[in-house]
Amino acid sequence: MTFGETPVEKKRRYVREMFDAIAHRYDLLNHILSAGLHLRWKRLAAAASQVPRGGRALDVCAGTGDLAFFLALHAGPEGIVVGVDFAPEMIRIARERASHDPHSEAVRFLQGDAERLPFLDGSFDAVTIGFGIRNVANVDQALQEMYRVLRPGGRLVVLEFSHPKPRLVRFLYHLYSFTLIPWIGRLLSGHPDAYRYLPTSIRSWPNPAAFNRLLERCGFQPLNCRLLCTGIAAMHVAVKPDPFRVESLFSPSG
Numbered sequence: 001m002t003f004g005e006t007p008v009e010k011k012r013r014y015v016r017e018m019f020d021a022i023a024h025r026y027d028l029l030n031h032i033l034s035a036g037l038h039l040r041w042k043r044l045a046a047a048a049s050q051v052p053r054g055g056r057a058l059d060v061c062a063g064t065g066d067l068a069f070f071l072a073l074h075a076g077p078e079g080i081v082v083g084v085d086f087a088p089e090m091i092r093i094a095r096e097r098a099s100h101d102p103h104s105e106a107v108r109f110l111q112g113d114a115e116r117l118p119f120l121d122g123s124f125d126a127v128t129i130g131f132g133i134r135n136v137a138n139v140d141q142a143l144q145e146m147y148r149v150l151r152p153g154g155r156l157v158v159l160e161f162s163h164p165k166p167r168l169v170r171f172l173y174h175l176y177s178f179t180l181i182p183w184i185g186r187l188l189s190g191h192p193d194a195y196r197y198l199p200t201s202i203r204s205w206p207n208p209a210a211f212n213r214l215l216e217r218c219g220f221q222p223l224n225c226r227l228l229c230t231g232i233a234a235m236h237v238a239v240k241p242d243p244f245r246v247e248s249l250f251s252p253s254g
Ligand SMILES: C[S@@+](CC[C@H](N)C(=O)[O-])C[C@H]1O[C@@H](n2cnc3c(N)ncnc32)[C@H](O)[C@@H]1O
Pocket: 015, 016, 019, 020, 060, 061, 062, 063, 064, 065, 066, 067, 084, 085, 086, 087, 090, 112, 113, 114, 115, 129, 130, 131, 132, 135, 136, 137
């Protein structure tokens, strides 16, 4: 630990350095370890954001840009899609991909911190975050920032690993994530423990009900949570209440 660092600062630095170090193999490992499923889930998340044609969308913890590119298909060339990530190597790869992607006219990638987003209040029609929130050092702070930059009535979509429901799937999934994933991850990325961190961080991540409470605490109104592959991943959709719409006067359970 660097002298004087708090545990939150330590996590922030650890995560940034780790993703920087594995960025060159990140896409390959995602394809192999999820058997391509991650792209299907990201496509669903982009659609669930309901970013309108010509609208503005932000993808936080953008990595190499998959979700931002899917958002761009909805926003169209007249829209604006911004991908933000704090790992410089992830952003370099995302920009390189954008330079070869014919649908990426609307997409920009910025190096920045999810906990201090460099945008004005209410700038975006939709905000997404794919497999990123679990890695953020101060989750509340990042959710509050996403709330701030979203316009009233705009949607937040959080895609994150979760906890499979059926016991047999849970058992097999844990076996896979604590044995094969670290082994393949280390072999292909060359990083000693990045793919050991992955299952450990998933295991300590809150279940969908607890995460919904966190969203509510940060001001969002959860709309729905869709479990993907029996709960291996979960997609939360929430809205920033619009005080000028009558529905926002009533609680969802009321
Ligand atoms: C598992 S990757 C997900 C990347 C991409 N969204 C995807 O689904 O492929 C997590 C990303 O979150 C980024 N990250 C973690 N904490 C961050 C923060 N505080 N600010 C910005 N990016 C952050 C990491 O650099 C990394 O690229």
